[in-house]
Amino acid sequence: MRIGGFLVALGACCVASSGYAAEVTTIPKIQGLGHVSPLDGKVVRFEGVVTQIRDKTFFVQDPIGDGNHLTSDGILVRREPVGLQIGDVVRVEGSVEEQSGGFGEFSTTTVTRSIFTKIGSGAIPTPVTIGASGRKPPTEVIVSATGSFDPERSGADFFETLEGMLVTIAEPIVVGPLAKKSNAFYVVADRGANATGMNSLGGITATPGDANPERIRVQIGKPFVPANFLVSVGDQFSRLGGVVITDGGSYGIQLQSHAEYVPKVWQFPPVETQPSADVLTIASYNVENLDAKVEEPAKVPSTDDVDDDVGAKKFAAVADHIVKLLGAPDVVALQEVQDDDGGELSDEVGAEKTLRTLTDAISAAGGPAYQAVSLNPVDDAEGGQPGGNIRLAYLVNPQRAVVDANLAKRIGDPSFERTRLPLALPLKFHGTEVMIINVHFSSKSGSDPLYGTIQPPKDSTGLIRIGQARAVREFIRSLPADGRRSVVIVGDFNTFWYEEPLLLLTGGMPDLRNMALDNEPLDRVSYTFQGNSQSLDHALVLLGEGQSAEMRTLHVNSVLPEEKQISDHDPKLLSITFKR
Incomplete structure (x- = not known):
């Protein structure tokens, strides 16, 4: 468009390919049939009603449309909406461009390097x-x-x-x-x-x-x-x-x-069973980057890495979950325990203070005096928040189970490069050995989006997690034969119940049982991602002679907004009954 007064009012504006006349068209013709505009790269001129205004952009919709529900009647205009209101009729000239927010994502048809003029007011189209x-x-x-x-x-x-x-x-x-x-x-x-x-x-x-x-x-x-x-x-x-x-x-x-907003009233009833002489209880809880240090801003890459888990009462909240909701289990397998200076970039790898702060909070909440068991990772070599050195750890009630921390062992394998090594811990319950393996397999982060141009979407670490499952399986196969021993694998598998890493562990030898399969398929959930309820946390068991097991998931986090969550994962509670 060449409207001198309009250009003066808005200041100089560049339109792509300004040496060419704009093609007069409509929004439905710009959108076309499919994900990419047939006019992509062209300079166009069209009219429509302003339907939504944002800081630097606004939406325009054809008030009549083309009568074809397969083509959109609306479009995004990238131009600061100075002086515009919803309901204004505008004439827009600019360059059609397909823009994507990230690699592999579907693009948005937009009009960029644009100018506009208000030519009247009109009725807002019916949604x-x-x-x-x-x-x-x-x-x-x-x-x-x-x-x-x-x-x-x-x-x-x-x-x-x-x-x-x-x-x-x-x-x-x-x-x-x-x-x-x-x-x-x-x-x-x-x-x-x-x-x-x-x-x-x-x-x-x-x-x-x-x-x-x-x-x-x-x-x-x-x-x-x-x-x-x-x-x-x-x-x-x-x-x-x-x-x-x-x-x-x-x-x-x-x-x-x-x-008409109607909130759901969430109530989280505690586990009602009392400790039994014949039942060993094992909880698994990803506590999401738990640390006892308020990071110094100068020692972290970003101020987003500064948090105060003590001041925010996260330790007290985790302790309440363990004591009051989970019923103070005999063993608690923890994932994402950070070192003693949290996300600070330093040589610190120990987590004694972090774990002591948690056990003290549990005692203050009326729980037992847990014994903490953990092995330090290699500094900055096992993934997670930079500097945080997240690791796996156990809390064991010595009044209920006999444990020798010196027998704890990390399971090494090349598949665990840049990932937490599983932590195996044997303990005795009424003289019977229970081998617990706490895992935190590689994250799905970096995978292709479900709504994306790459189909089927690729799981960026799927093959890596298969290797990790095989390493755990080989460790179990290497154990001396013992028909009375129970083997338990718990933790954050970052794997759905129907994916190959779990199928490897629950088929063949050893033939572990995924306790989640006792639930209805739609209720096998412990995490919510982009609106999808998912099952990332699991409890697998290989029971000894005369033993039985049951498991429940306490949905105390995944259903809540992030501001109210203690962690982004739900804890699980496994109960194994021993025949005496």
């Missing part, structure tokens, strides 16, 4: 309803295996047809609590009535072949702030409104309106 009374998203397939554009079956394609458009999510239920860093939570429409994989907690569980494309990410920004939306799994709204965006590796909405 498209997502739900049974409008358009229902697919429930199983995220990206079509054929590569064809199929909004009826592919979740990514379905939401692409709504990119940049105003929508209303009907009767949403929260399936992923608010994450602090991203300021986002996840919902499904219709209280989950038309979703597959809804579990008894009110969340939605990832299962083989079903990554739940009906999950919708709700991104919070101005004028809303996260404090208004400390939502938990199971919370409900009558509706949520916003504009469909691609962000954080998934599709969702930029929140614009909400109505």
Whole structure:
């Protein structure tokens, strides 16, 4: 456009390929059919109604559309919306560009290097309803295996047809609590009535072949702030409104309106069983970078690495979970215990102070005087937060089990490079040996996004975890024969119950039993990631003669917003009954 007064009002503005005349078109024609605009790289001119305003960008929607539900009527304009209000009719000129937030993520069709002018006011388009009374998203397939554009079956394609458009999510239920860093939570429409994989907690569980494309990410920004939306799994709204965006590796909405919020009242009943002479109880708990030091800012890479677990009463809260909810188990297997100076970059590797602070907190909460058992890692060689030297550790009640800390052993293998080595600890319970192996396999971090251009998404450490499972299996095979011995593997496997590392350990020799399989498939959960309830923490057992076992997961963290979590994992409690 060449409108002199307009350019003066906004200042100089560059439009890509300014030597060429802009193509006069419509938003639906810019969006086209599919994930990439047929006008990508072209300079275009179009008109529409402003539907949402952000700090540096705004959304525009064609008030009439083209009548084709396979093409979107909305688009994102990257230009500071000076003087604009929702409902303004604007003429925009700029360059069409497909922009992606990260490698492998689907792109967003945007108009960049743009100028605009207000030409009037108009009615805001009626939002498209997502739900049974409008358009229902697919429930199983995220990206079509054929590569064809199929909004009826592919979740990514379905939401692409709504990119940049105003929508209303009907009767949403929260399936992923608010994450602090991203300021986002996840919902499904219709209280989950038309979703597959809804579990008894009110969340939605990832299962083989079903990554739940009906999950919708709700991104919070101005004028809303996260404090208004400390939502938990199971919370409900009558509706949520916003504009469909691609962000954080998934599709969702930029929140614009909400109505009738009804929170779920979460109660966490304690384990009611009393200690029994014939029952050994073993808990497993990832305590998420627990340390007793307030890091000095000059000694950490970023101020984000400074925390105060003592001042924030995290030690007291973990102690309450162990004593009052888990019933002061005979053994507690811990993951992610940091060294004594936390995330500071130093030569410190010991965790005596960290563990003593925890055992003191447990005693103050009315628990037993636990004996801590841990072996130091190699400095900065086993992953986790830089400088933190996270490791595996045990708390053992010496009044209930006999343990010799000198017999603790780390299981070494090349597959554990840059990862925590498993910690094996034999103990005696009424004269019978119990070999406990505490694991923290390699994280799935760095894997391809579920909503991504790389399909099927690659698990970046899947082969590594298979090697780690094999190393643990070989250690068990090397144990001397003992028909009365119990072997227990607990911890954070970073592996779903149906993936190969766990299948290696629960099939063949030794034939361990995954206690999670006693639960219904949809309730095998201990962690929530991007709205998907998942099973990363497990308890595997190889029982001796005359022994039986049961396990329960206490969902005290994964259902809550990050601000209210003690850890991002739920603890597990295993009970083994011995025949005397």
